[in-house]
Amino acid sequence: MAELAFGIIGNVIEKLGFVAYQEFCLAWGFKSDLEKLQHTMSIIKVVLLDAEKKQASDPLLRLWIGQLNDVLYDAEDVLEEIEYQALRKQVVATYGSTSTKVRHFFSSSITRAFPFKLAHKIKGIRERLDAINAEKDQFKLMTIIHGDAHVMHPLRDIDSISFVQPSTVIGRGKDQKKIINLLMHPDGNKNVNVISIVGLGGLGKTALAKLVYNDEQVVRLFQLRMWVCVSEDFSVTRLIKEILKSACGTIDPNWNVDALQTKLRDVLRDTKFLLVLDDVWNDDHNKWIGLRDLLIGGCKGSKIIVTTRSNSVASAMETDSTYSLEGLSQEDCLSLFVKCALKEGEENQHPNLLKIGKEIVEKCKGVPLAVRTLGSLLYSKVDEHEWEFVRDNEIWKLKQKERDILPALQLSYDQMPIHLKRCFSFCSIFPKDYIFYSDTLIHMWMAHGLLLETSLNKKQKLKDVGDLYINELLSRSFFQDVDKLLPCFPLYTFKMHDLIHDLAISVAQGECSVVDLGNKDISGTIRHLLFSVEDLSQEVPKCLDKLTKVRTVRFTAELPVPLVEACIFRFKYLRLLDLSESSFEVLPSSIGTLKHLRNLDLSNNNRIKLLPNSIVKLHKLQTLVLLGCSELERLPKDIRNMIGLQRLSVTTKYTCLLENGSLNSLQFLDVIGCSRLEVLFHEIDSQCLTNLRTLMIGGCESLTSLSLNIKHLTALEFILISDCPSLNLMGGGEDNQDLKLSLQTLLIEGSLMLEVLPQWLQRSANTLQYLHIVGCENITALPEWLPILKSLHTLVIQYCPKLSSLPEGTHHLTALRKLEIRGCPKLSRKCKREDQSKVAHVREIELDDDTRSTSTEEEDDQLPCHEFRMHA
Structure with a gap:
């Protein structure tokens, strides 16, 4: 504390x-x-x-x-x-x-x-x-x-610390082969067999299951593979939804329980499937029967893999084969430790460090999570005293259970700078196995003032500081399972290991609490509340009566309006209110009384039509999320009064986003799924978006004009436009030869109106680094001025069939490191023949039916825009 x-x-x-x-x-x-x-x-x-x-x-x-x-x-x-x-x-x-x-x-x-x-x-x-x-x-x-209290851990590039291929998991090759062998041999008496991987927390059960799940033999063996994270909530209805999402991608939100069950049976019928139920805690056999009966319709040879810490859970799940996972050998632990603690090639330069490292590893008792966490703590540190501090720390002398790794995690936590500790402890408000989105978490930290305004340079904003914090927590192994959603933009998902989550709860100490109707013993000092009960009644929990200073309220289930009203009435110091996935038609007008509120999330409410006018009194509000609010008719008329608004993410059925007003503080604007939207703004102050840094527009098929004057968007760094077939990008600063823009990334997908790149792109000649053009069927040629983009290092062109050649002077793009051309047969053929000299200097080239690269790095994470555009 x-x-x-x-x-x-x-x-x-x-x-x-x-x-x-x-x-x-x-x-x-x-x-x-x-x-x-x-x-x-x-x-x-x-x-x-x-x-x-x-x-x-x-x-x-x-x-x-x-x-x-x-x-x-x-x-x-x-x-x-x-x-x-x-x-x-x-x-x-x-x-x-x-x-x-x-x-x-x-x-x-x-x-x-x-x-x-x-x-x-x-x-x-x-x-x-x-x-x-x-x-x-x-x-x-x-x-x-405080001295070095704010000194950051030496940062590594996020790609090098997080996006590890399964083949790099150390010491689990034999375990992988044994599990695959169990999958290859069906039980003659059952269509579906259950295999349980049982082991202590932190041993790598999930990592092993992923190795098996992605193995080529397994991929060929099963017609359908599904992965569901179960955790402590073994709700059959929830699991059916998650299984269907994994199998089909999406489900109809209006399906009732009967429709969900019917759909699941249809999907699995006569199909040889593999289902992984990861991190199961339920040992109630009756609950398992309710799910099992829906899964037995698959073809003979279908398998279910369960990962769990408990043999009693494996028994309740009617396990046919139990695989007990043991700790890593000391040799494998040391290899993992060295991989995390030392840069490549350094292991032979510091023999004394290796000796100390071996003694540290012995204290980790074969648990990979402990090894990785302490190794990450010592990354790039070559002072023997710092390694000895970890080895000889008093925390190891505390009484602990067999293979208890909390001392190792606590030790790593203790060495974090204070600002990171506050951000980490805040994460205890989320349930176990929660999938974090980087930008969402950063804006939550911002709402609570957890990001230090110690910029590396004058242009850096708090969002950039938040990205650094997440990178730091990743490098210390406090976050894991990272999935980068876009190679050219810091937007990614990640999770927190159960034991790391336990640590977050322990250090939060009375700051955070999970509330249900029966929870009577709750501290009056609680600042962050999570309502997690699925069947909240209209009754307001009595335990809320003594709470007056709550700053965060989040719901993970359908919520009754009286409870929302009670929270607004009682908690006048709220900074963050998460009402996502709700379905009420009217947001209480009392929302305007929350003068401290900085973050309001109403995403995926498909019934709300209007926001109360009182919402414009929220002058401190920084983040307003309205994505998925498909029935929202319009934004408040006086939204300009929300002078602190930095992020606006919206879905609306109106034809214009804003009819008048200024949003001078806005830095991030996401406009997604607005099928009737024709223009972004009417009569808008021409300088109202001078601080805008990121603009994402997707699924707006009626949008014809951005109605933005490019010359005022001097801070704009990132533009994503996806599935806006009627949008014309011309105009807005075309004739201003002295205009200097800061654009670094431009991604355009599915723009049928695009025939040539807009002239104003030339004003980012010194800053544009990433250009991605996909599904623009009518673009006929790349501009002759393209070679002036001196900073361009990645050019991706996909499914633009009318493009037939690269412009003259392409060889002057000296910073270009990657060229990818797919679905453009004419252009690919030209690059292989006549235009080959234009791209001879490019290190990595990917063409239709051909890949030439001097890099061994895998780039399969290059996702089409539609893979990430609906992120809330």
């Missing part, structure tokens, strides 16, 4: 220094009080790192830290109230107000009631903080300047 307090107190001190000199505080006489608060917090801050080290053995110190956390959160809330009023005044000053109530509010309420209430809150916080400061002396805490 001390590391959480250290991060919070740093944020509060910074805010105090800024807020104290705001016009409101000077006018209301708060400056002196806020400066005193800042001074007291600075005194406390310097002992917090020592408190972190001592808290494990001192219950009173942990209690003191908990009280400090509570005061700091309250201080943060008060400061944000001041910030909100400043934003409110800014909105009225900029856009005016047609509401006499608003004008009256600023002429009376702010000048009388609000300052009085605020002064009372500040006084209370000062008194509590003074008492906490006085109590700290009893713990004899030493002053420790």
Whole structure:
């Protein structure tokens, strides 16, 4: 908890220094009080790192830290109230107000009631903080300047740490062969056999199952292969849906249970299938029977692989063959450790490190997760003292169970910089085996102020800092199973191992909680809530009554409107509200009272038609997600009042996204599945998107114009346009010869109107790195000015049959490293013959029916745009 307090107190001190000199505080006489608060917090801050080290053995110190956390959160809330009023005044000053109530509010309420209430809150916080400061002396805490508390682990490229081919898994070759042998021999008495892989957490059961699942023999053996992550929720209905998604890609959301069961039987009937049920915890035989009866219609020789930690689970699943997975040998563990800890070629340069590493590996007891985590902790560190610190750490002396790896994970966590610890602990709010999307998690971190504004350069934004944090957690093996959705853009999914998730829960310590109707024992200090019960009734859980300071509410199931209203009414300090997958028609107008709210997710609600006008009062809102809201008629008229909005992701049935208004703070705009949309904007301020960095548009078949003036989009770095057959990309800055743009990536898919590339692309001659053109059937030629794109390193052209040659001067694209041409027979033939000299300098060339490359690196992760465009 001390590391959480250290991060919070740093944020509060910074805010105090800024807020104290705001016009409101000077006018209301708060400056002196806020400066005193800042001074007291600075005194406390310097002992917090020592408190972190001592808290494990001192219950009173942990209690003191908990009280400090509570005061700091309250201080943060008060400061944000001041910030909100400043934003409110800014909105009225900029856009005016047609509401006499608003004008009256600023002429009376702010000048009388609000300052009085605020002064009372500040006084209370000062008194509590003074008492906490006085109590700290009893713990004899030493002053420790934070020093390297924010130093990042040496970063590796995300491709090198995460996207590991199954063949690189160490020490499981024999296990793989034995499992495949079990798959090859059917039981004569059954159509479907169950094989259970049983082993302790962290041994690599899932990794082994993936090796088997992707083995060429197995692929040839089964007509259909399906993979479902089960985890602790063995809901038969949910599993049917997941199995069908794995088998068919998508399912009809309107299917009831009977329709789902019928569809599953149809899919499996007379089919030899392999189904992997990964990470099963259910040992209730009756639940398994409910699912089993739907799976027995496959052809003889069909198999189900179950991975589980428990033999009782294997028994309940009527296992025909149980494979007990053992730990890795010391030799294999050392190989894995060296692979994670040392750069290639370094293993022979540091014999003493190898000796210490061998002793560290022995403490890991053959568990690959422990080996990988500690190896990643020491990556690129060649100081023997740092390796000895890990080997000789006191944490190994704590009493532990057989093959307990939590000490190894805790040790790796302890060595993380404080800002990463806060981001990691926040992940405990998600259920086990949750699939994270990188951009979604980053915007959640942003909502809670967890990203440090320590940019590497002036152009770097908080989103970039978030990408660095995820990269760092990946490099430390705290995230795994990474799937990169786009090679040229930092958008990817990943998961958290169960044991890592357990660690996140343990370090969150009262910050996060899962709520169900029967949960009566819940701490009043809880800040992050997850509602996970599938059949929430209309009754509001009684346990919510004592909660007043919640900052996050997420739902993982269908939710009743009374519960949503109760959360909005009770939790006035919400920063994040996730109502995705809901189906209510009306969002309560009380949403406008959540003045601290920064992240609102309403995605995949296919019934909501309008948002209440009160939503535009959310001046601090940074992220608004409305993807999949297919019945949404329009966005609020005064959305320009949401001056803090940085990310907008929307689906609407209206013909125009915005009729008027300015979105000066917007950096990320996703417009997906808007079948009736004709133009993005009407009468829009020509400079309203000057901070826009990413623009994604997909599935908008009626869209004819972006109605954007390119000359104002100087910050735009990434454009994705997919399945917009009527869209014309011409215009907007064509004639401005002095225009300089920052575009780095352009991906165009399925644009039938595209005959030539737009002229304004020349304005990114020094920045464009990735150009992807696919399914543009009417494009006849690439422009002669293409060779001026001096930074272009990847050119992908797919299914553009009218293209027949590359422009003259293509050899001047000296940065070009990869050229991929598929579905363009004329162009491919030309590149093999007459145009061969134009591309002789390119290191990797992929043509129709031909691949020439000097690189051994696999590039199969080059996905078509439609694979990722519907991401919410």
